[in-house]
Amino acid sequence: MSRDAALVSADWVEQHLDDPSVVLIEVDEDTTAYDKGHIRNAIKLDWKKDLQDPVRRDFVDKQQFEQLLSSRGVSNDHTVVLYGGNNNWFAAYAYWYFKLYGHRDVRLLDGGRKKWELDSRELVEAVPEREPTNYVASDPDLSIRAFRDEAVAAIGTKNLVDVRSPDEYAGRLLAPAHLPQESAQRAGHIPTAVNVPWSKAANEDGTFKSDEELRKIYTEAGVDFSKDTVAYCRIGERSSHTWFVLHELLDQPNVKNYDGSWTEYGSLVGVPISVGDEPGSAQ
Amino acid sequence: MSADGCGAPVGGADLAGVDLASQAVITGVVRKDDKPVSGAYVRLLDRSGEFAAEVPTGDDGVFRFFASTGTWTVRALAPGNVTAERAVQADVGSVAEVELVLA
Numbered sequence: 001m002s003r004d005a006a007l008v009s010a011d012w013v014e015q016h017l018d019d020p021s022v023v024l025i026e027v028d029e030d031t032t033a034y035d036k037g038h039i040r041n042a043i044k045l046d047w048k049k050d051l052q053d054p055v056r057r058d059f060v061d062k063q064q065f066e067q068l069l070s071s072r073g074v075s076n077d078h079t080v081v082l083y084g085g086n087n088n089w090f091a092a093y094a095y096w097y098f099k100l101y102g103h104r105d106v107r108l109l110d111g112g113r114k115k116w117e118l119d120s121r122e123l124v125e126a127v128p129e130r131e132p133t134n135y136v137a138s139d140p141d142l143s144i145r146a147f148r149d150e151a152v153a154a155i156g157t158k159n160l161v162d163v164r165s166p167d168e169y170a171g172r173l174l175a176p177a178h179l180p181q182e183s184a185q186r187a188g189h190i191p192t193a194v195n196v197p198w199s200k201a202a203n204e205d206g207t208f209k210s211d212e213e214l215r216k217i218y219t220e221a222g223v224d225f226s227k228d229t230v231a232y233c234r235i236g237e238r239s240s241h242t243w244f245v246l247h248e249l250l251d252q253p254n255v256k257n258y259d260g261s262w263t264e265y266g267s268l269v270g271v272p273i274s275v276g277d278e279p280g281s282a283q
Numbered sequence: 284m285s286a287d288g289c290g291a292p293v294g295g296a297d298l299a300g301v302d303l304a305s306q307a308v309i310t311g312v313v314r315k316d317d318k319p320v321s322g323a324y325v326r327l328l329d330r331s332g333e334f335a336a337e338v339p340t341g342d343d344g345v346f347r348f349f350a351s352t353g354t355w356t357v358r359a360l361a362p363g364n365v366t367a368e369r370a371v372q373a374d375v376g377s378v379a380e381v382e383l384v385l386a
Contacts, residue, residue, distance in 0.1 A: 029290030048288065086290050087337070114339075117322055120362045165335045167351065177327050177336035177348045178291040180301045199334035204326075204360055235289045 003211060006248040008081055008107045010116055016081075017041055023074050023130075026113070027051075027084040027094040037123035039083070039116060043072055043130065047090045047237075051097060059259070062137045065101050069137075073130025076104065083109035083116070086237075087199075087206045093240040095248075096257055100145060102138025108244065111206040118205055144247065146230045146256035148264055151190060152271055156282025159229040160193035161218075163242040164262070168234065169195040171275040175234060185266030188273040190232070191280040194222045198238040201245045214245055222279075228254035232261040291338040295347030307373040310347040311381040313359045319344025320385060323361040330354050351375065359383045 016022045017040050024042035026034045034044040045051060050068055052059055060068065074080060080098060084091035091112055098106040109116070117123075146154075154160050167173040171187030189195070200217050201209060208214070215225075223229065229246060231239040236259030243257040258265075265271065274280025295310070309327065313320040325346040326337040330353060338346050346357070350373040358368040367383040 029288050030292050033293070047290070085339070090290060114324055117339075118324070118360065118362050118364075165329065166331065166333050167329055167335060172351050173335075175349075176289060176291070177350050178295050178338050179289070179336075180296060180306055180349045181351075197333060233289075237289055 002251060003249050006107055006244070007110050007208065009110050010119060010121060013039065013081060013083075013109055014121065021077070021079055022081060023078045024081050024083070024109075025074075025094070027082055027091045029086070029090055033085050033113065035125075037125055040122060040124045040126070041128045042083075043128060045072075045094060047093065051094065057264075059097065062101060062139060065097070066135050066137045069135035070133050073133055074135060075133040076136060078105070080106040081109055082106065083112045085113045087114060087202055087241070088112035089198075089237040089241055092244045093237040096144065096240045096243060100140050102141065110208060114206040143254070144243070144256055146232075146258040148258075148260050148268065150256065151230055151232065151258045151260070151265060154192075154228075154230045155190060155272065156192050157227075159223045159227050160190050161221075161223060161229060161231045161239075161242060161246075162189045162193040162195050163198040163231055163233045163239050164189075164195070165197050165199075166195055166277065168262075169193075169197075170277050185263060186273055187266070188275040189262075189280075190265060191272045191274040192282055193232075193274075194279055195277075196221045196223070196242070198233070198241045201242065208245065208249060211249060214250055218246070218250075225252060228256075230256050230258050232258040232265070234262045235259070236261045291336065293339055293341040294343070294345045295338045296349070298347070301349075303378065304376050307350045307352055307375045308347065308378040309350050309355060309357065309371055309373050309381065310345065310378060311357065311383060312344045313340050313346065313361070313367070313383045313385065314344060315361075315365075315385040320359075320361055323359045323385070325357055325359045325383070328356040328358060332356070357381055357383060359385065361385055 082091040
């Protein structure tokens, strides 16, 4: 992967609004934004209703993913371009799914919905109709997904990158500050994890920083590019954003997103936790 | 709020059902020429200037954050690269109000 293959600009999207080989998909947690206006010809995916299993804490399986994309008119040959609110968090999460299930050509709109809005580009309410397809997904590529045991095993051995805000990392906050603070889990971070907030990778308009700037940010924070990496946040979407940066933009080979993230780790019995601004030790 | 969401709704999360005694709320309105501004992006920055959260404003121009006790900065970004910024003190158990006026 590289920037050219993984990312498209707003200008590129404007030039491909009527391109039949391209499917634009807005991905949000709250899809009322799509309903009030979206990029012309874009369809929507609801992060929770469409992409999460309704009962278990997991995302849709291969068959559910195939049914979803078939019913929405997405085929294996389409170039899928994802965008959304919250600085593309949920779009990056969906991007990671599409990669996990083997979609050949998927890209992220640089800057997402925010950049599009700040540019005052056109948004429409008309919902496109698409013919159903027969989408075939691959078996999940678990080389990009970490589970809790891998997160524990990574302590002191792999790069652990906690992409939450400094206050969440230190344990002073339990959720991003646009949400009421909850108390279900213990506060803090996985010992030896460095804190590189996802936001360091983005400019204020939501676009990604240059490869050179990105490499410098992670290196200076203590990420060793010769080691494997596990990224996590609170529920796995902000860390998808960082997974995208490390794996897709910077071309790092072994990067996994731990989607269980802090809401799982911080609820586990007996695992080590570090509190405060320092990574902490492996003991 | 639960583990199944992390996104920022327009204006910020609803106060309904939230125990305000345990929260350090920062709220306010983005205005230009005395009128509320919709479609602005308001971010909350911590004492080191690092991003903590961001919400888009709705028709009423309102934004809302759930911080912790301390000094924070709220910063609005609107189309045309127009910005406004203010420092604000938050405390658990109280609601800090701040107005951002775009030039």
